[in-house]
Amino acid sequence: MEIKDRILLAARELFTRNGIRSVSMDDIATHLSMSKKTLYKWFENKDQIVEGVIRQHLGQTQGECEVLIGKASSAIGELFGMLDWMKSQFADIHPSIFHDMQKYYPVSWQLWLEHKNKYILAQIIANLRRGMAEGLYRADLDVEVLARLRLSQVELAFNAQVFPPSEFDPKRVILTTQEHFMLGVATLKGHRLINTFRHVTEEE
Secondary structure: OOHHHHHHHHHHHHHHHHOOOOOOHHHHHHHHOOOHHHHHHHOOOHHHHHHHHHHHHHHHHHHHHHHHHHHOOOHHHHHHHHHHHHHHHOOOOOOOHHHHHHHHOHHHHHHHHHHHHHHHHHHHHHHHHHHHHOOOEOOOOOHHHHHHHHHHHHHHOOOOOOOOOOOOOHHHHHHHHHHHHHHHHEOHHHHHHHHHHHOOOOOO
16 A cells, blocks of 8 residues: 555544544554655645545445445335444444534535535435335425435434434434435335345235
């Protein structure tokens, strides 16, 4: 692994565990057993490291999502695959990540916004249309409105004013809102399939 990639990997681990703002260049160098001189040879400042980590992470995320979508046998199967993926993604993530980016790292925040408003939104729209075509989602859905509603729910999980981290684990919020969203858009056929994935039996 190249030194630059090692730095980005180490920084990502520290940001995920501690939040972005609380991690210093000294912390990253110490974590790598590397001199600060070597660190600054590859990155002029922490902003560049944050941007590099975000670019790398978003690229990796898109690749993993494409694989999940390609393997899913249905729109609902796709969502449950995403749920499992999100569980691993957000298992140890620090709740201040989005707040730190938005307030202190505008370039990286803009990268996230572009990813969210283009790639994630497009995937949600595609999933809704797929589910409607498969008869798993209601035929009367307003796709454009619901896609943006679901998009806002993803960020809402990290809003400390709505869901204080001391009381709400972001993973818990994401899983709850995703399940609520699925049940709201599903037909009776879709509900049956959701219950199959959830291993739940309920009376109709």
